[in-house]
Amino acid sequence: MLIEPSRYSTSNLLGFLKSEHPDLVKFDLDPSLVSDWRNNGLDALEGTTIIAAVYEEGVVIAGDRQATAGFQVGERRIQKVFDIDEHSAIAVAGVASICIEMAKLFQVQVEFYEKIEGAFLSLEGKANYLSNMLKSNLQLAIQGLIVIPLFAGYDLKRKCGHIYKYDIAGGRYEQESYDAEGSGGKDARSSLKKLYRPDMSREDILKVIVAALWDAADEDLGTAGPDLLRNIFPIIKTITHSGIKDVEESEIKDLFADLFEKLSK
Amino acid sequence: MASPYYVSPEQVVQDRSEFVQKGIEKAREVIVLEYQDGLAVVAENPLTTVFKVSEIYDRIAFAATGLYREYEALRYVGIRDAEVKGLTYTREDVTAKWLTNVYSQYIGGNFWQVESKPLEVELLICEVKENPSLQNRIYHLSFDGTFWEEDKYAAVGGRADSIVQFLDDTYSENLDLKSAVELAIKTFESLETESGVEEPYEVNTETVEIAILDVNRGRRKFRRLSDTDLNEILA
Numbered sequence: 001m002l003i004e005p006s007r008y009s010t011s012n013l014l015g016f017l018k019s020e021h022p023d024l025v026k027f028d029l030d031p032s033l034v035s036d037w038r039n040n041g042l043d044a045l046e047g048t049t050i051i052a053a054v055y056e057e058g059v060v061i062a063g064d065r066q067a068t069a070g071f072q073v074g075e076r077r078i079q080k081v082f083d084i085d086e087h088s089a090i091a092v093a094g095v096a097s098i099c100i101e102m103a104k105l106f107q108v109q110v111e112f113y114e115k116i117e118g119a120f121l122s123l124e125g126k127a128n129y130l131s132n133m134l135k136s137n138l139q140l141a142i143q144g145l146i147v148i149p150l151f152a153g154y155d156l157k158r159k160c161g162h163i164y165k166y167d168i169a170g171g172r173y174e175q176e177s178y179d180a181e182g183s184g185g186k187d188a189r190s191s192l193k194k195l196y197r198p199d200m201s202r203e204d205i206l207k208v209i210v211a212a213l214w215d216a217a218d219e220d221l222g223t224a225g226p227d228l229l230r231n232i233f234p235i236i237k238t239i240t241h242s243g244i245k246d247v248e249e250s251e252i253k254d255l256f257a258d259l260f261e262k263l264s265k
Numbered sequence: 266m267a268s269p270y271y272v273s274p275e276q277v278v279q280d281r282s283e284f285v286q287k288g289i290e291k292a293r294e295v296i297v298l299e300y301q302d303g304l305a306v307v308a309e310n311p312l313t314t315v316f317k318v319s320e321i322y323d324r325i326a327f328a329a330t331g332l333y334r335e336y337e338a339l340r341y342v343g344i345r346d347a348e349v350k351g352l353t354y355t356r357e358d359v360t361a362k363w364l365t366n367v368y369s370q371y372i373g374g375n376f377w378q379v380e381s382k383p384l385e386v387e388l389l390i391c392e393v394k395e396n397p398s399l400q401n402r403i404y405h406l407s408f409d410g411t412f413w414e415e416d417k418y419a420a421v422g423g424r425a426d427s428i429v430q431f432l433d434d435t436y437s438e439n440l441d442l443k444s445a446v447e448l449a450i451k452t453f454e455s456l457e458t459e460s461g462v463e464e465p466y467e468v469n470t471e472t473v474e475i476a477i478l479d480v481n482r483g484r485r486k487f488r489r490l491s492d493t494d495l496n497e498i499l500a
Contacts (some may be wrong), residue, residue: 002338002371013348026353108348115320115344 013112014105026101026178027137027145044075046100048222049184050081050091051212052163053196055205058240059161061152062209064184064217065232066224076227081235084110084250086151086243087133088126091183094146098137102147106130123155127164127172135170142168148181154239160193161239163247184216184223189192191215200236209236210255226256272379278409281376282382285408288385291467292330293317294422295389296452297415298436299401300445303393303478303486307449309466310474318476320487321361322347322402324393326478330422331386331408339368339386356484361392365404365412373410384408387421393478393486424456431455443498447477470495 007016017024045067052061057234063080066073074096081091082103090106092099113121121129130151137147151164163175178196180188190214200208213234217225226233233256236247271272295308295317306328308317317336318328323342329336340494346367347359368388387408403415418436431452438450450468457465466472475490482488490498 002375008338008341013345016345017349017352021349021353026347104352108352112344112348116341118314118316118319255376 002069007157012114013109021193025105027098027133027140027147031139031143039187044087045069045078045096046222047078047080047096047182048215048220048224049091049180049182049188049213050093050150051180051188051192051209051216052091052150052175053192053200053205054161054163054175055160055200055202057202058123058154058207058238059152059163060209060236060238061091061150062213062234062236063093063182064213064223064225064234065227066222067096068168068222071221073224074222075086077232079235081237082107083237083244084126084151084153085114085120087120087156087239088123088151089237089239089244090130091150091152093148095144098140098145099147099149102133102137102149106133116236120156122157123153123162126153126176127151127162131166133170134166134168138169145154150179150181153240154241156241161240180212180216182216182223184220187219187223188212188216190233199251206236206251206255207259210234210252210259214256214259226253277320277377282339282409285383285385289387289408290423292385292387292422294332294420294428294440294453294456295328296420296432296449297328297352297389297391297403298418298429298432298440298445298449299403299438300442302442303480304391304401304403304441305449305475305477306389306391307443307446307453309453309468311453311472312366312474316474316476316489318474318489320476320485321364321390322351322397323356323484324478325359325361325364326476326487327454328389328391328421329385329386335384336386336388339371339384339388342371342449343368357395359388361390361402361404365390368406369410372406372408376409387425389415389419391478393480397431397480415473424437424494427456428452442477446495446498449473449475454458470499 016034037130047067050063055092061081065077067075067078083089084107090103092103146168149166155162161178165173165179178192214225216223233249233252295311297304297306306318319340321327321433327340341457351359371386390404403419405413405415405419406412413421418432453468470492471484477488
């Protein structure tokens with residue numbers, strides 16, 4: 001038999017990887033190894049601030065570019081926001097290696113489903129799948145290998161943007177307006193609380209997002225603002241009915257320039 | 266203890282080939298054609314959600330004829346194995362030549378396994394080139410696991426030979442998408458109007474399934490054309 005009918009019926013690639021290719025799935029690590037590693041004072045790279053907000057046309061998702069290793073800058077150009085498909089994206093905060101792997105496997109799983117079934121997985125279906133992935137990482141999360149994602153997408157059936165936040169145990173909470181996570185998440189949320197309004201235009205929401213990213217970078221040592229010396233800017237994506245789009249670097253640069261001009265007056 | 270009957274390998278091949286050929290003769294055809302922006306795959310298929318042509322990986326498409334249940338299983342394991350290879354190495358290492366070898370092992374293995382029924386399928390594995398200096402690839406997989414490379418155009422199914430003969434006379438290089446689709450439809454029409462066809466299949470935009478591998482698309486080159494897309498292209 002080419003495939004077990006039970007494998008076919010769930011279109012679950014990750015289950016197959018876990019049983020047949022465990023070397024490809026990091027979040028099934030032996031938890032006892034992790035505690036030794038942490039006790040030896042080794043640090044993994046950690047990603048910091050991620051933000052998502054619903055606006056008039058859909059949803060915006062963003063993240064800064066810094067990863068820290070203890071009190072040092074570990075990486076200046078890390079990517080924390082990933083396209084999942086044409087209408088959804090994930091942003092991840094926490095231990096970088098596990099975060100990036102989880103985002104990649106999640107993307108591959110969603111695409112696998114789409115190819116096998118010839119249909120898109122519903123937005124809520126994707127959100128629930130991510131919740132299960134986090135649940136299987138719980139044991140590692142308790143030992144410090146934490147992944148806190150934000151999942152955002154445009155719901156083609158309900159015709160609006162949606163945000164899902166998660167806790168380390170895989171609890172999934174739908175957010176109506178905005179959320180920010182990671183070490184600078186609290187500062188970003190305080191910023192959004194003052195500036196965010198429902199049904200903002202693209203132009204306005206991008207101003208709010210850039211301000212929140214700046215507030216996080218300004219208050220939190222782990223979060224980086226725009227790096228004008230090296231030309232590194234946060235990643236911002238919009239997701240609307242017509243699909244997912246990166247906000248151009250030049251536009252982000254101008255948004256920060258406008259913000260700084262306002263703040264320095 | 267009873268000893269098993271001896272059956273010569275020649276006899277096995279002959280029996281099994283005859284059995285499968287009977288199935289394939291009845292199978293509706295799929296055509297693949299190279300056009301200026303990639304490869305177009307066209308099948309006679311009146312169904313709107315059950316497909317003969319499908320996306321396997323970024324640059325690779327799968328076209329099948331024969332028993333649906335069997336090629337659907339092959340499609341599934343192809344997508345699965347491609348994802349595993351892409352995760353193990355990197356996406357660009359997943360190639361049509363590799364995939365064809367994988368299928369050859371699955372199909373050939375099944376053909377020679379005496380206690381199982383041989384698969385009644387024929388496949389075309391199509392790959393669009395990564396950049397203009399390279400070539401598109403078309404691999405033709407037979408029911409016993411043998412395969413060969415095709416150039417510019419190919420067909421699988423009961424009347425594949427007649428299709429190839431027709432295309433030998435009518436195909437030209439650098440077709441635009443419209444001309445490629447029209448040529449494929451014309452090819453099917455010529456098959457159906459041949460003398461001796463009882464109840465010819467009505468070929469129109471709603472009864473053919475078309476997908477393309479378009480070199481100009483992003484990472485995923487595969488695109489399925491809807492009836493609306495088709496009417497627009499043929500307008």
